[in-house]
Amino acid sequence: MARRGPETPWEVRASTLARNTNNLIRNIIENLKVKPNPEKKLIPLSLGDPTAFGNLAPPDELLQAVRDSIDANESRTYGVTNGQLEARQAVADYSIHQGRVTADDVILSSGCAHALELAITVLADVGQNILVPRPGYMIYMTLAEGLGIEIKYYDLLPNQKWQVDLESLEKQIDTKTAAIVVINPSNPCGSVYSKQHLLQILDIASRNRVPIIADEIYEYFVFSGHEYTAMSALSKDVPILTCSGLTKRFLVPGWRMGWLIIHDRNNIFEKEVRKGLRNLCGRLLGPTKLIQHALPTILKSIPQHFFDGVNSYIESQATLAYKALERASGLRPIMPQGSMYMMIEIKMSMFPEFKDELQFIEHMYSEESVLCIPGQCFLYPNFMRIVLTVPEDILREACERINVFCKKHAVFKEKAMGIVATSLSVDKEWKVIY
Numbered sequence: 001m002a003r004r005g006p007e008t009p010w011e012v013r014a015s016t017l018a019r020n021t022n023n024l025i026r027n028i029i030e031n032l033k034v035k036p037n038p039e040k041k042l043i044p045l046s047l048g049d050p051t052a053f054g055n056l057a058p059p060d061e062l063l064q065a066v067r068d069s070i071d072a073n074e075s076r077t078y079g080v081t082n083g084q085l086e087a088r089q090a091v092a093d094y095s096i097h098q099g100r101v102t103a104d105d106v107i108l109s110s111g112c113a114h115a116l117e118l119a120i121t122v123l124a125d126v127g128q129n130i131l132v133p134r135p136g137y138m139i140y141m142t143l144a145e146g147l148g149i150e151i152k153y154y155d156l157l158p159n160q161k162w163q164v165d166l167e168s169l170e171k172q173i174d175t176k177t178a179a180i181v182v183i184n185p186s187n188p189c190g191s192v193y194s195k196q197h198l199l200q201i202l203d204i205a206s207r208n209r210v211p212i213i214a215d216e217i218y219e220y221f222v223f224s225g226h227e228y229t230a231m232s233a234l235s236k237d238v239p240i241l242t243c244s245g246l247t248k249r250f251l252v253p254g255w256r257m258g259w260l261i262i263h264d265r266n267n268i269f270e271k272e273v274r275k276g277l278r279n280l281c282g283r284l285l286g287p288t289k290l291i292q293h294a295l296p297t298i299l300k301s302i303p304q305h306f307f308d309g310v311n312s313y314i315e316s317q318a319t320l321a322y323k324a325l326e327r328a329s330g331l332r333p334i335m336p337q338g339s340m341y342m343m344i345e346i347k348m349s350m351f352p353e354f355k356d357e358l359q360f361i362e363h364m365y366s367e368e369s370v371l372c373i374p375g376q377c378f379l380y381p382n383f384m385r386i387v388l389t390v391p392e393d394i395l396r397e398a399c400e401r402i403n404v405f406c407k408k409h410a411v412f413k414e415k416a417m418g419i420v421a422t423s424l425s426v427d428k429e430w431k432v433i434y
């Protein structure tokens with residue numbers, strides 16, 4: 001480009017990275033063409049933030065730890081870029097379920113999203129790809145695409161509790177694959193993988209020599225009868241970068257405190273990746289010292305019954321929503337085993353007036369003021385996601401409204417079913433054949 005001077009008109013462009021960075025959920029939800037029904041109170045079952053309604057709050061020990069941190073001079077000074085030793089040691093102690101972890105294996109980050117960014121950018125170059133689950137949390141796309149890192153999707157199986165379609169996973173791997181992302185427990189599916197299933201995934205990674213990025217921000221978020229196992233605890237050779245943080249389990253998403261843990265039994269990351277991570281930390285100079293300083297207290301002082309209480313609350317919400325939505329015409333909820341979400345299939349053939357599930361969701365929003373996330377936000381059409389952390393009476397009300405909406409719009413296809421029925425028997429008949 002020619003040099004510019006006073007005669008040239010102003011033109012300032014955004015960088016390629018900026019132009020090519022997208023957040024699918026925000027783009028779709030913020031561009032909805034409809035407004036909620038002014039006569040009904042809005043219920044956003046769309047917000048993946050357990051603190052949004054104020055019914056779930058962190059324990060006072062945690063708040064006090066940060067109040068104390070404000071008074072400490074060390075919480076104001078610059079820190080080391082990978083996080084303070086005491087805070088990293090506290091994360092290492094907290095994470096022993098993941099296998100042997102030392103303070104050296106821990107990098108503190110600004111939320112789990114930043115840990116994921118470190119993991120992706122340390123492993124993948126322009127032109128390489130990372131494999132992510134579909135449906136899956138979409139931040140990977142937001143983080144990678146602008147950098148010229150390709151996202152490839154492997155499928156999850158809705159009828160097998162959202163387990164990984166192992167064949168589809170292995171097929172996606174090519175010479176340019178830099179990492180496989182595994183989200184367990186899952187957002188948006190609520191699935192929790194068994195040891196055996198995690199070993200199957202590890203076997204594929206091992207045979208193909210691809211490292212794993214384990215997004216375990218929902219570690220320990222499991223319902224009774226299910227067990228969470230850290231991927232890293234099972235790996236014999238596959239190097240793993242595990243990402244987690246305070247956000248979900250400690251109910252403080254706004255505090256932006258997360259971490260990345262390096263699991264590398266065979267020293268595969270020793271050659272470059274460990275150093276690369278340290279280099280990348282130099283870009284942001286570490287996450288907030290205010291929370292780092294409080295981290296040892298936060299991670300050690302919260303009584304177990306607090307976490308148990310949150311889990312059993314979410315489980316009872318899941319049961320409530322499952323039972324209520326199972327009755328709805330044209331819907332098929334899939335019972336989660338953990339995390340804080342539920343996916344619901346919308347049998348679009350029963351709603352011929354809507355072109356796709358986004359239209360279904362828009363109409364439900366404008367008639368019933370209930371907002372769910374359309375499956376296409378997770379590249380998974382014909383489904384919607386709801387959050388389970390909303391207050392019980394609100395969830396109940398939302399499910400009732402969803403039922404009303406479905407009853408009003410579901411069309412029973414005589415031809416397909418071969419019988420004529422009232423909407424009541426539609427439900428019954430459909431459940432049998434589905």
Ligand SMILES: *Cc1c(COP(=O)(O)O)cnc(C)c1O
Nearest residue numbers: 111112113137187217245247258
């Ligand atoms: C919420 C969430 C994150 C991001 O967590 P932050 O700590 O807020 O950055 C990452 N991964 C998954 C699967 C999530 O649901």
